[in-house]
Amino acid sequence: MISPKITKEIQARLTQMNDEVVQARKQVKNIWIGVVIFSIVLLPIFYLNQAMILFIFVAVLAGIIGGGMHHHIIGKKKNLFKTQIISSLINQDENLGMTYAPQNHITPREFEYSDIFNNQIDRFNGEDLFTGLRGKTQFKFSEVFAEERHQRTDSKGHSTTYYETVFQGIFFVAEFNKKLKGFTKVVEGSDGFFEKLFSGKSKVVLENPNFEKIYNTYGNNQVEARYILTPDMMEKMLKLKEIFKTEIDYSFKENFIFVAIHSSKNKFELNTKQPVDKQQVNRIFDEIENVLQVIDVLALNVRIWG
DSSP states (O other): OOOOOOOHHHHHHHHHHHHHHHHHHHHHHHHHHHHHHHHHHHHHHHHHTTOHHHHHHHHHHHHHHHHHHHHHHHHHHHHHIIIIIIHHHHHTOGGGOEEEETTOOOOHHHHHHTOOOOSOOOEEEEEEEEEEEETTEEEEEEEEEEEEEEEEEOTTSOEEEEEEEEEEEEEEEEEOSSOOSSEEEEEESOOHHHHHHHHOOEEOOOSOHHHHHHEEEEESOHHHHHHHSOHHHHHHHHHHHHHHOSOEEEEEETTEEEEEEEOOSOOSOOOTTSOOSHHHHHHHHHHHHHHHHHHHHTTTTSOSOO
16 A cells, blocks of 8 residues: 655645635636626626627637636646645655656557557547556556547538547556557457457357356457466456446467457546645545556466566
């Protein structure tokens, strides 16, 4: 269990930042009051001149500007919390064996190399990259948001571009404790026919009905897939799903395990509606520890070879 070492210096910075966030909230409140007053004052002017459409346009524009200022002010405080508090606590504590880069993330190449998703990735971003060593296992993970571009054409021949989410959540990469020659993928709710058709992988039949109710397994080496997915490993993967209570997909390739933990919640973030204090720091460290359970629950530190 990792825990933050909050020194007097960090505590003083937390207190100062709390005052700054309180002030920022007041600024944001004043901005929205200004937007409302601005709209109320303009309403009778535009109404008398029968220009309600123009009023709506101006009111929406004022709302967009207000929202942008809101986002900038609060976002700045959240970034300061990450860079000045969380980064300092993690990067300066050698006992954690971990580094934190708030603005970085898993690369598109690493994400695509996992071969968990068959989709083409046209838009990719993320944040909150953690890298380190837990026991014997090297790991890295970050939040990731990957999208695929599509086009639709209406009856008049007009084309519209839109994006569909391929993955949103925590993408985790770690050393695997078995040397692999082939490729194995374990995913929820995929169609076996299309997986086989487009990836050249065949369905792997396993001897765990509870596991196969949730997961479909594909690979290019049936023997190795069963070597990876022992009865014990399958039970551990089911346990991990119980812990996270969300969709989790896996792939095993060379000496790596890739884990895609689906989530729409933005983690490792300061809640500006609550006091900036030790409790917020502890909550974020708990979120980090929760992700690191992937290593512990799957027993990745148990080395099979000598």
